[in-house]
Structure formats: C-alpha cells, structure tokens
Amino acid sequence: MKxxxxxVQYQLRKISGFDGFARQVEHYVKLAGEYGTEFLLFPEFMTTQLLSIGDGQGEGLPITALPSFTEEYLGLFRRLAGTSGMHIxxxxxxxxxxxxLYNTAFLFYPDGRVEEQAKLHITPTEVNEWNMNKGDGIRVFDTTKGRIAMLTCYDIEFPEIVRMVRAMGADVVFCPxxxxxxxxxxxxxxSCHARTIENQIYVVTTGTVGALENVDFMRANYGQxxxxxPNDIPFPPRGVLAEGEVNGDMLVTADLDLELLGEVRQRGSVTTWRDRRTDLYPDWKA
Structure with missing residues (x-):
C-alpha cells in the first residue's frame, strides 16, 4: 500500500486577523489537493503567527493569548480536512x-474526528520563556492507510519514545x-534520520520559515x-525521498510504500528492528 x-514549509509573516491565517492555511491545503495528497503536515508553532496580530500598540500578543484562538483553529482545520478528504x-x-499550557499536535480526519498528542519533551526556552508543560503519555493513531504517530520536534531526539510508537505499530512518524x-x-x-534507521520507519518532518518581527522568540526561523x-537498497541511498529548499515557502510531496518497510524488516541489508537485543536492554512491551 502506498x-x-x-x-508544508510554512512562511511566517505578520497578519492583521485570524482571516489572514485561515487564507494562508487554505492555500496550502488547496495546493496539496492539486497533488493528490492524502496526509498533509504543517509545522510546530505555526499558530504563533496569530500573535503577530498584536495588541494595537505595535507589540505582539503574549503566548498566553494563543489558547483564545483554539476554537477557530479547530474549526478551520476540521472544515479543511472534510472538504479536502485529507488527513491533516x-x-x-x-x-x-x-x-x-501545552504545545499540542492535532490530527484532523476527513470524517470530522480530531485527535491530539501533546509534546512530551519541552525545551528550556519553552519552559523558561513560555511556561509550557510536558504532555503525559504517548499515542498512536489508526487511519485508513495505516497507523501513524505524531512526535513534535524535541521529542524525535529521544530514541526511546520512537521505539515505543514502533512497538505500538506505527509505520510513519510525523514530526512538526x-x-x-x-x-x-x-x-x-x-535525529529523524537516526530514527528511520533504528526502527525501519518513515519520518515526515517540516519546520517554520520566515520571521515574526513583533513576536518574541519567533523572530528567526530556519526550516526545511x-x-x-530507512537507508537500504529499496530506498534512496541518502534516505531522502524528497526535501525542500532551505527557508523557502513551499510544499514537498512524495509517496510512501508501506510494503517496503515489511520487506526490509525481514530481508534488508540490516534488520535493526528485528535484531534489537532485548536480552541486554528492555523492550517496550517488557
């Protein structure tokens, strides 16, 4: 199955209201639809763009203002998932x-369902400057095209958590x-490359690009x-199916063949998932 x-390499730029955010998101969804996309990934902290609306005095809104946009955010993405037929x-x-406060990834199903996964590992900046809290528990999500996981940014730097979602059946990890x-x-x-090798999975990742001049800690972004x-013969030698231009405003698209994962796990040049030494270090299920 493919x-x-x-x-989306999401271009952060100043807006004057939620409508500006909605128009930009809808543009990317329509573009992805033209390519026949089934799963569409946006980056972490994309909604900080809403803070650039400002306080009327030229200053950006504080991070504590973001939850006030939650209902509009959920309504927008639920509608777009439904009209596009995509998992977003x-x-x-x-x-x-x-x-x-929790930094939370959301999965929007075409049928209107919404699932979420709070970020599990919080960076010092998120703690010290934005008072973010750690999420509790890890989840995987069943879709019509297989089981996936959502691990946000810093989370992918911890191999143990990716082992867990692979043991729970995830073949694709989306990493905003x-x-x-x-x-x-x-x-x-x-870290994303390492996780594909260790667990013989696909990882789809993207980041914010552009700048929000009036929003603290979002004044610079470096993304691709x-x-x-995995790095094995059925796949590209560098382990890269597709990648964008650094810091460009663009969409990157590719097809994932899930059957190839099963083949390399059984008969690959290396079989890292099968060959883990659970006699020396504990398996997740143990």
Missing part, C-alpha cells in the same frame, strides 16, 4: 488545560518542528521539510 504525503496534521497549537538556527535544525534533522526513509 500513501502520498506532503509537508495541523502543526502544533498551544492549548490550556486546567490552567496549564520549529527551529531558529542551523544548530537546532540539524539536531532535529539528524523532508520525507525520510
């Missing part, structure tokens, strides 16, 4: 639960990201979308 996936990973949005410089970008990108594979 699935067509696309990842709507990047991440900051939500409030019992007075605490947001990094402000090359160091952060390459930490995430190299990539659709990544």
């Amino acid at each position: 699935i067509r996936v696309s990842a 990973i709507g990047g991440t949005h900051v939500v409030e639960r019992e007075g605490k 990201s947001c990094t402000d410089d090359r160091h952060g970008f390459h930490r995430v990108r190299y 979308a990539a659709i990544l594979t």
Whole structure:
C-alpha cells in the first residue's frame, strides 16, 4: 500500500486577523489537493503567527493569548480536512488545560474526528520563556492507510519514545518542528534520520520559515521539510525521498510504500528492528 504525503514549509509573516491565517492555511491545503495528497503536515508553532496580530500598540500578543484562538483553529482545520478528504496534521497549537499550557499536535480526519498528542519533551526556552508543560503519555493513531504517530520536534531526539510508537505499530512518524538556527535544525534533522534507521520507519518532518518581527522568540526561523526513509537498497541511498529548499515557502510531496518497510524488516541489508537485543536492554512491551 502506498500513501502520498506532503509537508508544508510554512512562511511566517505578520497578519492583521485570524482571516489572514485561515487564507494562508487554505492555500496550502488547496495546493496539496492539486497533488493528490492524502496526509498533509504543517509545522510546530505555526499558530504563533496569530500573535503577530498584536495588541494595537505595535507589540505582539503574549503566548498566553494563543489558547483564545483554539476554537477557530479547530474549526478551520476540521472544515479543511472534510472538504479536502485529507488527513491533516495541523502543526502544533498551544492549548490550556486546567490552567496549564501545552504545545499540542492535532490530527484532523476527513470524517470530522480530531485527535491530539501533546509534546512530551519541552525545551528550556519553552519552559523558561513560555511556561509550557510536558504532555503525559504517548499515542498512536489508526487511519485508513495505516497507523501513524505524531512526535513534535524535541521529542524525535529521544530514541526511546520512537521505539515505543514502533512497538505500538506505527509505520510513519510525523514530526512538526520549529527551529531558529542551523544548530537546532540539524539536531532535529539528524535525529529523524537516526530514527528511520533504528526502527525501519518513515519520518515526515517540516519546520517554520520566515520571521515574526513583533513576536518574541519567533523572530528567526530556519526550516526545511523532508520525507525520510530507512537507508537500504529499496530506498534512496541518502534516505531522502524528497526535501525542500532551505527557508523557502513551499510544499514537498512524495509517496510512501508501506510494503517496503515489511520487506526490509525481514530481508534488508540490516534488520535493526528485528535484531534489537532485548536480552541486554528492555523492550517496550517488557
């Protein structure tokens, strides 16, 4: 079975209201539809663009203002998933639960269902500057095209959590990201490659590009979308099915062959998933 996936290099630019955000999101969804996309990934913290609406005095809104846009955000993406027929990973949005802020990835199904996965590992900036809280528990999500997981940015740098979702049956991990410089970008990108090799899975990742001049900690972005594979003969030698131009405003698309994953897990040049030494280190199920 094959699935067509696309990842958006989302261009952050100042807007004057939610309508500006909605028009930009709808543009990418329509573009992906023209390519026959079935799963569409947006980046982490894409909704910080809403903070650029400002307070009327030229200053951006604080991070604590983002939860006030949650209903509009959910309504927009639910509508677009329904009209497009796609599964849409709507990047991440900051939500409030019992007075605490969580950086949360959302999966929008074509039939109107919405699932979520809060970010599990929080960076020092998220903690110290934005008072974000850690999510509890890891989930996988069943779709008509197989089982997937959503792990946000820093999460992909922890091999244990990706082992868990693979053990739970995920073949594709979608990794929305947001990094402000090359160091952060390459930490995430190299980690994504490592996870494809260790678990013989696909990873689809993308990040924000552009700048929000009046929003603290979103004044710089360094991003590139990539659709990544294990490094074995049926796949490209670099493990890259497709990637965008760094910091460009664009969409990246490729087809994932899920049957190839089963083949390399059984008969690949290396069989890293099958050959893990659970006698020396614990398996997730143990």
